[in-house]
Amino acid sequence: MLNxxxxxxxxxxxxxxxxxxxxxxxxxAVHPLYRCRGIGAMLLDFAIAKAESHRVPLVRLHVQVSNGSAIQFYQKRGFVIAETTKNYYNRCIPADAYVMQKQLQA
Incomplete structure (x- = not known):
């Protein structure tokens, strides 16, 4: 929250x-006017810290195969593409998604 x-x-x-x-x-998600300021990284770090505090060894997510900026964002933070889910999205083209995951020290 800001103002x-x-x-x-x-x-x-x-x-x-x-x-x-x-x-x-x-x-x-981060509001477009506030992107590239580290907010997404802070939100991701918060989620990962929650996983670690519960001794959860794996974080997973889906990302649209054409969303290069999101894929790069997650890869920069240690996520890898684990698999492709065909027709994951109902209203998006392309409808396919990557499952990205990051192994944690649990």
Whole structure:
């Protein structure tokens, strides 16, 4: 929040994926006027710290295959592309998404 305006958000949940405790990031967004100021990195760091405090060894998320800036953002922070999910998005073209993940020290 800045002057009563929401400038960024991270929404995540704990899940079990293939018998592994996982933090799944459902959404991470920063208002366009406030991008490239480290806010997204702070939000991601906050989510990762929550995972670590719960001893969760893996963080996962989906990102549209054409979203180069988001892919680069996550790769710069240690995420790797683990798989591709075909037709993940209902209203986006392309509809495919990468599953990106980061292994944590649990």
């Amino acid at each position: 009563g305006e929401c400038i960024g958000v991270v929404c995540c949940t704990f899940e079990i994926v293939a018998c592994t405790k996982t933090l799944y990031i459902m959404s991470l």
